[in-house]
Amino acid sequence: MAVDPGPMRVPPLLTDLNRDYWTGGLAGELRILRCQDCGLWLHPPTPVCRRCLSRHLAAEAVSGQATVAAFTINHHQWSPTATVERYVIAIVDLPEQADLRQTTNIVNCPVEAVYIGMPVTVVFEPLADVAVPLFEPRDR
Amino acid sequence: MNFDVCITGIGSSAIGRVLHREPVDLAIEGCMAAMADAGLTRDDIDGITAFHIEGSASVIQVIDAMGLKVNWFADVGYGPSQVTALFDGIMAVQTGRARHVLAFHSSCEGTVRQALGRGGTIPGAATAIPERVSGPQEWWLPFGAPSAGNHIAMYAQRHFHEFGTTREQMAQIALVERANAGRNPEAIYRDPLTMDDYLSARMISEPFCLFDCDIPIDFCTAVVVSRADSTSGLRKPPISIEAMSTACHSRLSWDQFDDLSTMVLRDVGADLWRHTDLRPSDVDLAQVYDGFSFIAMAWLEALGFCGRGEIGPFIEGGTRISLDGELPVNTNGGQLSAGRKHGWGYLPEACIQLWGEGQARQVPNDPEVAVVGTGGGTFAGALLLGRS
Numbered sequence: 001m002a003v004d005p006g007p008m009r010v011p012p013l014l015t016d017l018n019r020d021y022w023t024g025g026l027a028g029e030l031r032i033l034r035c036q037d038c039g040l041w042l043h044p045p046t047p048v049c050r051r052c053l054s055r056h057l058a059a060e061a062v063s064g065q066a067t068v069a070a071f072t073i074n075h076h077q078w079s080p081t082a083t084v085e086r087y088v089i090a091i092v093d094l095p096e097q098a099d100l101r102q103t104t105n106i107v108n109c110p111v112e113a114v115y116i117g118m119p120v121t122v123v124f125e126p127l128a129d130v131a132v133p134l135f136e137p138r139d140r
Numbered sequence: 141m142n143f144d145v146c147i148t149g150i151g152s153s154a155i156g157r158v159l160h161r162e163p164v165d166l167a168i169e170g171c172m173a174a175m176a177d178a179g180l181t182r183d184d185i186d187g188i189t190a191f192h193i194e195g196s197a198s199v200i201q202v203i204d205a206m207g208l209k210v211n212w213f214a215d216v217g218y219g220p221s222q223v224t225a226l227f228d229g230i231m232a233v234q235t236g237r238a239r240h241v242l243a244f245h246s247s248c249e250g251t252v253r254q255a256l257g258r259g260g261t262i263p264g265a266a267t268a269i270p271e272r273v274s275g276p277q278e279w280w281l282p283f284g285a286p287s288a289g290n291h292i293a294m295y296a297q298r299h300f301h302e303f304g305t306t307r308e309q310m311a312q313i314a315l316v317e318r319a320n321a322g323r324n325p326e327a328i329y330r331d332p333l334t335m336d337d338y339l340s341a342r343m344i345s346e347p348f349c350l351f352d353c354d355i356p357i358d359f360c361t362a363v364v365v366s367r368a369d370s371t372s373g374l375r376k377p378p379i380s381i382e383a384m385s386t387a388c389h390s391r392l393s394w395d396q397f398d399d400l401s402t403m404v405l406r407d408v409g410a411d412l413w414r415h416t417d418l419r420p421s422d423v424d425l426a427q428v429y430d431g432f433s434f435i436a437m438a439w440l441e442a443l444g445f446c447g448r449g450e451i452g453p454f455i456e457g458g459t460r461i462s463l464d465g466e467l468p469v470n471t472n473g474g475q476l477s478a479g480r481k482h483g484w485g486y487l488p489e490a491c492i493q494l495w496g497e498g499q500a501r502q503v504p505n506d507p508e509v510a511v512v513g514t515g516g517g518t519f520a521g522a523l524l525l526g527r528s
């Protein structure tokens with residue numbers, strides 16, 4: 001299980017639309033909404049498929065593999081109760097579909113080790129009643 | 141010109157980090173100043189609109205406070221940038237809803253943020269951090285990424301990665317704007333800034349340091365938008381609106397956007413030139429959104445002043461974008477040095493320069509055409525202005 005240095009984390013308000021994404025990690029799965037008619041992955045979750053306008057949508061587990069598309073090393077302490085240690089915020093590409101991405105943190109490696117193109121794998125961090133999907137280097 | 145609409149006056153309230161005044165009080169001050177600048181009285185104003193968010197005055201407060209009798213009014217939130225109310229005001233005049241529209245935005249973000257303290261607000265907004273997060277921040281706050289700066293920093297990093305852009309190049313936005321602010325008595329930060337200062341400043345979110353980020357303030361900016369056939373006898377030569385774009389052909393998402401080295405302003409920058417015979421080479425100065433330095437770079441690139449990916453070399457050394465350069469940028473100090481006016485500072489500064497009222501910061505090239513780009517991230521809108 002990931003041990004994050006501890007940036008400010010505010011848990012999401014769970015809804016019928018987002019519950020699968022935020023709680024899939026409790027079962028060890030990264031779950032992304034998918035159109036059951038045309039197959040398009042939809043993230044963030046939406047009530048309709050933006051390609052075929054189908055309302056027949058359901059979350060499915062993805063591989064949990066990803067590639068760092070962009071990142072920043074955060075230095076600023078946004079909250080008086082959060083750590084002042086640096087941490088990495090990143091946008092990662094999921095291999096399941098072009099331009100299917102998510103914002104996350106890269107953990108379990110020195111911040112200097114992160115680079116664009118880095119292969120990463122999902123890990124989950126418990127937060128209140130959800131599991132936050134974070135990513136760590138695939139080759140650890 | 142494809143608009144029968146022009147800008148006839150601008151106004152500002154007092155501006156400061158923390159003024160301890162009410163948003164509506166600042167709004168009245170700004171609106172009165174804009175009316176006086178245009179040479180209009182209260183009875184001439186028959187339309188009014190405002191950018192109304194947390195910590196700002198509503199148009200209804202101002203209508204009532206000033207006893208206005210209007211034929212058109214609208215409180216406006218976000219749309220194609222924070223100045224959507226201004227775009228709507230232009231369209232209201234163009235469609236005959238009103239002859240003279242006041243468009244304003246006031247904010248006490250500086251006061252609110254000081255009162256709530258660090259960690260007490262969502263960065264960039266006068267909004268308290270919630271216990272549970274929903275809406276767009278749902279995808280930021282669980283990851284310790286509360287600021288638009290974190291996300292713009294990732295775009296900057298991606299631009300650096302793809303095109304070899306450097307922090308020394310990006311520094312020129314902050315350095316040139318600070319030099320301009322030194323000539324603007326209303327700017328917040330006016331002391332000279334050197335490359336050494338910039339490179340040794342504390343980092344916020346790489347590649348951004350402290351000087352790449354703007355600062356919350358208290359202020360009101362107001363603009364008078366008038367019908368072109370209603371400007372005789374006014375104080376100022378009207379500023380014509382040569383073109384306007386609010387195009388959006390992409391996903392309005394911070395992380396699902398198709399090209400992470402730019403933003404939706406790319407669509408606006410390309411679309412603006414479809415509405416005019418003017419070209420980027422006709423533009424004498426640019427006032428472009430700089431909530432974070434990289435956004436200004438992305439705007440200049442999107443508007444076609446240089447090729448894709450070439451903004452680093454374009455601004456290197458700072459000469460080209462300085463007051464006496466070929467394309468002066470953010471001549472009042474921008475939001476980095478003159479304060480976070482939520483996008484409402486750019487059009488007034490363009491007008492000041494076109495009217496030749498810049499005093500110590502007046503550009504020397506007798507400008508006739510100015511471009512204004514507002515917004516960053518998931519919204520953007522642009523105007524091309526001309527001296528009639």
